[in-house]
Amino acid sequence: MALTNPKVVMPVPPSPAGVGTERLPPRRLLINDHAGHPFQVQLSRALAARGHTVLHTYTENLLTPRGDLKRGEADPPSFAVEPLVLSRPFQRYGLLRRVLQERELGCHLVDRVRAFRPDLVVSANTPLGAQQHLLRACRAQGIGFVFWLQDLLGVGINSALSRKLPLLGAGIGHYYLRLERALLRASSAVVAITDDFIPLCQSAGVADRAMHVIPNWAPLAEVPVMAKSNRWSTRENLAETFNFLYSGTLGMKHNPQLLVELALHLRPADKVRLIVISEGLGADYLARAKRQHALDHLILLPFQPYAWMPQILGAADVLVALLEPSAGVFAVPSKVLTYLCAGRPLLLAVPPENLAARIVREQEAGIVVAPDDRAGFLAGARRLLDEPALRERLARKGRAYAEANFDIDRIRDRFETVLAGCGA
Numbered sequence: 001m002a003l004t005n006p007k008v009v010m011p012v013p014p015s016p017a018g019v020g021t022e023r024l025p026p027r028r029l030l031i032n033d034h035a036g037h038p039f040q041v042q043l044s045r046a047l048a049a050r051g052h053t054v055l056h057t058y059t060e061n062l063l064t065p066r067g068d069l070k071r072g073e074a075d076p077p078s079f080a081v082e083p084l085v086l087s088r089p090f091q092r093y094g095l096l097r098r099v100l101q102e103r104e105l106g107c108h109l110v111d112r113v114r115a116f117r118p119d120l121v122v123s124a125n126t127p128l129g130a131q132q133h134l135l136r137a138c139r140a141q142g143i144g145f146v147f148w149l150q151d152l153l154g155v156g157i158n159s160a161l162s163r164k165l166p167l168l169g170a171g172i173g174h175y176y177l178r179l180e181r182a183l184l185r186a187s188s189a190v191v192a193i194t195d196d197f198i199p200l201c202q203s204a205g206v207a208d209r210a211m212h213v214i215p216n217w218a219p220l221a222e223v224p225v226m227a228k229s230n231r232w233s234t235r236e237n238l239a240e241t242f243n244f245l246y247s248g249t250l251g252m253k254h255n256p257q258l259l260v261e262l263a264l265h266l267r268p269a270d271k272v273r274l275i276v277i278s279e280g281l282g283a284d285y286l287a288r289a290k291r292q293h294a295l296d297h298l299i300l301l302p303f304q305p306y307a308w309m310p311q312i313l314g315a316a317d318v319l320v321a322l323l324e325p326s327a328g329v330f331a332v333p334s335k336v337l338t339y340l341c342a343g344r345p346l347l348l349a350v351p352p353e354n355l356a357a358r359i360v361r362e363q364e365a366g367i368v369v370a371p372d373d374r375a376g377f378l379a380g381a382r383r384l385l386d387e388p389a390l391r392e393r394l395a396r397k398g399r400a401y402a403e404a405n406f407d408i409d410r411i412r413d414r415f416e417t418v419l420a421g422c423g424a
Contacts, residue, residue, distance in 0.1 A: 321349075
């Protein structure tokens with residue numbers, strides 16, 4: 001049945017206890033987040049604190065920033081984390097290798113389902129080949145399956161391959177488009193992070209009763225507003241400089257050349273640094289540009305421990321995020337939500353239709369330009385460098401948005417309402 005009236009679950013003021021939510025009796029929940037992001041594991045912990053038995057899985061061999069993926073003394077006994085360990089590092093861009101690794105990952109997930117015997121499975125960021133194995137196993141065993149739709153992976157794969165391999169790529173891309181639609185349609189429920197994803201779910205035939213929209217968030221308590229002068233910034237000699245900071249993945253959905261342009265633009269300024277915390281193809285590109293142009297003020301660092309994140313973001317004067325034009329709707333950079341918690345102004349080169357761009361623009365939390373607007377991006381950086389009152393106002397409004405919308409208790413209630421409707 002086509003989606004005509006999706007259940008949209010947006011940030012709302014808190015309700016009185018027991019009002020407006022459908023409590024889920026204690027269940028065994030397997031929550032898989034391929035990337036190991038901070039807010040997904042926060043949800044797992046919150047569900048375990050509510051009385052559910054939760055196994056949180058993630059892919060160990062993926063090169064990406066991580067959340068807090070170790071059991072701590074404060075965690076409830078019903079919460080556990082298990083890494084899924086592949087035979088070699090996960091390949092984002094090698095097509096044949098990726099197909100084989102998705103199959104391997106799918107087998108690991110099926111093994112966890114058989115061993116843990118959950119009542120419900122929630123899966124986020126999972127490559128489509130692995131997602132197919134996982135969903136089939138759930139259906140065979142009568143386990144409810146929730147597709148937590150973070151990115152339109154099929155759309156992204158089709159877009160990338162069609163550009164790189166016009167004939168063969170189009171055929172492979174259409175396969176992934178069809179696979180993504182089939183998986184969405186077969187799920188017990190779909191939780192999309194933005195209503196921008198609704199048209200694809202409509203065309204896939206997702207039932208309206210199965211469709212929900214719950215925006216992403218960031219763990220507010222884990223990213224307090226920090227002083228610029230802190231242990232990390234002092235150690236890295238960044239406490240006394242003006243710092244533009246980019247932290248996160250630099251890959252197919254990003255344009256590292258824009259960061260090179262920013263570094264070149266900032267070179268004449270005294271005591272200004274551009275800090276990039278990343279690994280992989282984009283970081284390698286920046287390292288070559290740093291050597292080529294003698295960009296001593298471009299500071300390149302590998303991914304840092306999650307426990308240092310508040311101090312790292314606190315060291316920034318401006319936080320930077322990028323997204324390519326072709327990724328305008330099918331990807332929403334979660335780093336922007338973490339940035340909002342940090343109480344710093346944002347500089348975004350992101351398609352204007354993207355949810356992250358809309359949030360930052362509507363909340364007046366930063367300067368947003370289109371990803372192909374090089375002049376606008378550099379002009380925005382210059383404004384933020386030169387206008388401290390503007391920086392302070394944007395930072396304050398960004399943090400206020402995070403405080404108003406990132407309450408994990410309310411978010412947990414919404415997910416429980418979704419899970420309660422899956423028949424477990």
